[in-house]
Amino acid sequence: MKKLALILMIVLPAALFAQDKFITRNGHVDIYSHTVAEDIRANNDKVTATIVPSTGKMVFSIPVRSFEFPKALMQRHFNQKNFMSSKKYPKIKFKGFISNPTDVKWDTDGTYKVNVTGDLTIRDVTKKITETGTLIITGDKIIAHTKFTVKMIGDYGVGKPKSKKKKDNVADDIEVNYKGIYHVKK
């Protein structure tokens, strides 16, 4: 019995950590689109995201209306029907799994490169993407970083302006930069 208790004492903390779920409700994402006509940047600090170490599952939920643009007019256009249609589609979603989970030592502080494959859903259109990111494990929190490009944003139904003149105001590819500080879900 004593032996069992001893084994449990050694094994349990790591096992508990592996079963925990980590969450942030204030993740940051910024997007950048460059064309000859204009550069568009926007920031969003209201991302809810989770990491489950035991399965490698990562989910991001981004409220579309929380994107803030330097110009109010750009913000208005972004939310309109032909663009993000935020009343109909209030969230952007990513759901995926770490494809190299054994590279991450969840119970050891450190910086780990991860590959994540999953489904990105914008305006109810879902596409498979694979991106790389970094997980920094430090004490009881995880800091996640990623920088990638969403290719051919028009394929998600994000409307390009119909008039030929304005068509080139929005780039095909959107640069995305993400940072989130996750804590153990209580």
Added chain:
Amino acid sequence: MNKTVKIGLIVVLIGVVLGGSYALYLFNMPHRDIQGEDAKFKMEAETFVNEFIADGTASTTKYLNQVVEISGKVAEISEDLKKQKVVLLKTEKAGINCTFMESTNKSCASLKVGDIVKIKGVVNLGPSYDEDLEEAEYGVFEKCDVVK
């Protein structure tokens, strides 16, 4: 130059000036002043969350982008990566995360967990149970301030 041409030119000129000014106004249009607007709805956090849980689509149409005054119990006070204060009003089924601004952060100084508070802000996302997160996703209120 005859009279008709003169009048025509003046009309065109006025049109150009008005059109140009409107375009300039739109381009430099200021951001919405949420705290300067009256709340369209005033309610308890519990009622707000329950309405969304019962019918998310209808509630989104009703409340998204509206200024709402919400009252509830402070469960947590934190800060986001932009250094904005975030006050969580927890409810039975989810919660509402109220994010303040640089100009209103100071209103949180006297708040503490357990206080009953009234907060006004704009609704950027309704609360729900999210099947992908396998988690209650909290409502997102932004540009908040405490209502005295």
